[in-house]
Amino acid sequence: MTTPTLNQGLDHIAIRAYDLDASAAFYIEGLGFRFVREWTLGGGATRVVFLDAGDDRLIELFDAGSTPPGGSSQPLDPAHRPTDAERGRLAALVHFAIRTDDVPALWDRALAAGARPFAGPMKITTDAPDPMSFQAAFVYGPNDEVIEFIDRQTGDGSRR
Structure with a gap:
């Protein structure tokens, strides 16, 4: 078995x-x-x-x-959307990330499709015994969800 x-x-x-x-x-x-x-x-x-x-x-x-599992029974009201600050303070889901090998291109494509900018393409290097560098960018999607675009390519060209 x-x-x-x-x-x-x-x-x-x-x-x-x-x-x-x-x-x-x-x-x-x-x-x-x-x-x-x-x-x-x-x-x-x-x-x-x-x-x-x-x-x-x-x-x-x-x-x-709708009332999806885990969601409120009150319908969403487009006229009373939470502000970015309210969403950031109240939301349990901080963001979700989509992998890409071209962060700036996907960022541009998302903005052209109607996303709002949150944080433009940037390089991030972590502090740790095993440091990691990656490129990321963030947008607000059509429902104010925060979407990260990430390329976790390391210095030697491999991905983590």
């Missing part, structure tokens, strides 16, 4: 979208995700979309009126 692999890696991140169609277009057309499937819940009252980041890691978009 084989022992199952209990942790097989991250499967998906769920985001409740102010505008599901615009959010799907941002991730597909702006960031190069692939549409996987759309379905409804609650007799068609809730729309849900799966988008593949390219490595079978998914973003699951729920429409604004």
Whole structure:
């Protein structure tokens, strides 16, 4: 008998979208995700979309009126979106990161697709017994989610 692999890696991140169609277009057309499937819940009252980041890691978009597992039962209200400071103070999810080998190009592509800038492309070097250098940039996505673009290439050209 084989022992199952209990942790097989991250499967998906769920985001409740102010505008599901615009959010799907941002991730597909702006960031190069692939549409996987759309379905409804609650007799068609809730729309849900799966988008593949390219490595079978998914973003699951729920429409604004939905109550996804872990989400509020109150619908999102586009007229009363939290400020950046409120989101930063109240949100448990700080950001999620998308790997790339060209941070500036993906940053530009995201901005052209409607993202708001958070922090432009920068080089970061960590302090540790085993230091690491990488390039990163951050944007606000269409639902005020913070998205990091990261290239964790090391000095010798390998990736971590």
